[in-house]
Amino acid sequence: MEIIICKNHEEVSEKAKELVVKQLQRKPMSTLGFPTGSTPILLYKKLVDAYKKHLITFKNVRSFNLDEYVGIEPTHPQSYHQFMDDHLFSHIDIEKKNVYLPKNDPTHAHENARLYNDLLKKYQIDLQILGIGTNGHIGFNEPGTPLGQETFVVDLNEGTRQDNLKFFNHIDEVPYQAMTMGIKNIMNSRKIILMASGESKSEAIYQMIKGPVTEQLPASVLQLHPQVIVILDEAAASKL
Ligand code: F6R
Numbered sequence: 569m570e571i572i573i574c575k576n577h578e579e580v581s582e583k584a585k586e587l588v589v590k591q592l593q594r595k596p597m598s599t600l601g602f603p604t605g606s607t608p609i610l611l612y613k614k615l616v617d618a619y620k621k622h623l624i625t626f627k628n629v630r631s632f633n634l635d636e637y638v639g640i641e642p643t644h645p646q647s648y649h650q651f652m653d654d655h656l657f658s659h660i661d662i663e664k665k666n667v668y669l670p671k672n673d674p675t676h677a678h679e680n681a682r683l684y685n686d687l688l689k690k691y692q693i694d695l696q697i698l699g700i701g702t703n704g705h706i707g708f709n710e711p712g713t714p715l716g717q718e719t720f721v722v723d724l725n726e727g728t729r730q731d732n733l734k735f736f737n738h739i740d741e742v743p744y745q746a747m748t749m750g751i752k753n754i755m756n757s758r759k760i761i762l763m764a765s766g767e768s769k770s771e772a773i774y775q776m777i778k779g780p781v782t783e784q785l786p787a788s789v790l791q792l793h794p795q796v797i798v799i800l801d802e803a804a805a806s807k808l
Contacts, residue, residue, distance in 0.1 A: 569777065569790065569791060569793075569796045569797075569798055570796070570797045570798070571777065571797075571798045571800065571805075571808075572797065572798065572799045572800070573800050573801075573802060573805045574799065574800065574801050574802070575801065575802060576765070576801050576802070577610065577765040577766075577801050578610065579801070580763055580764075580765050580799045580800065580801050581608075581610035581611045581613075581614055581763075582614065583799050584608075584611045584697065584761055584763050584799055585611055585614040585615055585618065587695075587761055587797065588600070588611070588615060588624075588695065588697070588761075589615075589618050589623055589624050591694065591695045591759075592624040592625075592626075592629065593623075593624065595694060596625065596627075596628050596629070597628040597629070597630075598629055598630075598694040598695060599629070599630040599631070599632065599691050599692065599693050599694050599695075600629055600630070600631045600632075600693070600694065600695050600696075600697070601631070601632050601633075601634060601693040601695065601696035601697060601698075601749075601754075601757055602631055602632070602633050602634065602652065602656070602697055603633075603634050603635075603697055603698055603699045603707075604633070604634075604635075604648045604651045604652065605699045606699075607699035607763050607764065607765060608655075608697060608699060608763065609655055611697070611763070612655040612656040613655070615656065615660070616656065616659040616660060619659070619660045619661070620659075625661055626660045626661050626662035627661050627662075627663065628666075629662055629666060630666040630667075630668070630691055631662065631666065631667050631668065632668045632669075632687070632688060632691075632693060632749070633648055633652060633668070633669040633670065634696075634698070634706075634707040634708075634748060634749050634754075635648065635670060635707045635708045635746055635747060635748035635749065636648040636649065636669050636670040636671070636672060636746065636747055637672060637743040637745070637746050638670075638671075638672055638673070638674050638677050638721060638743060638744075638745040638746055638747055639672065639674040639743045639744060639745055640672055640741075640743055641672060642669075642672050644672075646732075646735045646736060647672060648669060649669055649672070652667075652669065668684070668687060670684050670719070670746075670747035670748070671684075671747070674745065677721045677745065677747060678721055680747065681719045681720050681721050681747050682719075684719045684747065684749075685718045685719035685750075685753065688719065688749065688753045688756070689756075692756060692757070692758060693756070693757040693758065694757070694758050694759065695757070695758070695759045695760075695761065696754060696757035696759070696760045696761070697760075697761050697762075697763065698754070698760060698761065698762040698763070698787075699762070699763060699764065700762060700764050700769060700772055700773070700776065700787050701772065702768050702769060702771070702772055703772065703785075704772040704775060704776060704784075704785035704786055704787045704788065705786055705787070706751070706754060706762075706786050706787050706790075707748040707749050707750075707751075707754065708722045708724075708746045708747075708748035709722075709748060709750065709751050709754075709786045710722070710725070710728070710786070711783065711784045711785060711786060712783055712784065713750070713751060713783060713786055714751070714783060715751050715752070715781075715783055715786075715789050716750075716751070716752050717750035717751050717752055718750040718752050718753055719747065719748065719749050719750050719753055720747070720748065720750055721745055721746070721747050722745065722746050722747070722748055723744065723745055724742075724743065724744055724745060724746060729742045729743075729744070751786055751789055755789060755790075755792070755793055757793075758795065759795040759796075759797075760790060760793055760795065760796045760797070761796075761797050761798075761799060762776075762787070762790065762796065762797075762798045762799070763799050763800075764798070764799075764800050764801075764804040765800070765801040765803065765804050766801070766803050766804055767803040767804070767806065769803075769804040770803065770804055770805070770806045770807040771807060772785065772787065773798075773800060773804050773805065773807065773808065774807035774808060775787075775788060776788050776790065776791075776798075777791070777798070777808060778808070
């Protein structure tokens, strides 16, 4: 694990951008893995800027998102489809046919998870970008998820639904399920960048780097991956 400590979130995003730009300049046909959440928003803005300055093109890029809610429309303001369009895809030249996100459709969710998993086996991810939850989750792989898990439909526990309530009008609107790449899919990526900013992530970061590899802290599995770069701001690194 290479660990880079930056002053603040701006620098974390700048460093991550530099690495993505380098990846695309070296291999324009890269397959990238994207997260949602608050962490990558500034990175995406910087990637859009780099695209507009003609430093990179996404014309030959294939992308896979880590996860998505099941049971809301892709056009719902809180869907990860919408998030990616808002922050990245609608501003760059990536081709729709090369963009993969887990489907929201609840009726065939398990079948869709199998198909998504097949695609991930077919197209190995060159560079996977990750955020981390305060409990050490990556994607929607919560503590207790087997480390060999492949893409699956996860039932969101009540705590997670309550945490997400702030993004919805009413608890009944918060989805009960999500689909996520499993830990095994994430580990199959050639290279991984994990970004974290803020004090609230410091304990999870400490456990991820210094603690044992355990299902109880899913991100700790990254210790076993040969090419991981962890980019932290000083607050997220404060317990190291
Ligand atoms: C989102 C995802 C999640 C987030 C994590 C951190 O696609 O996979 O694991 O990366 O919950 O979220 P933020 O960045 O909002 O702190």
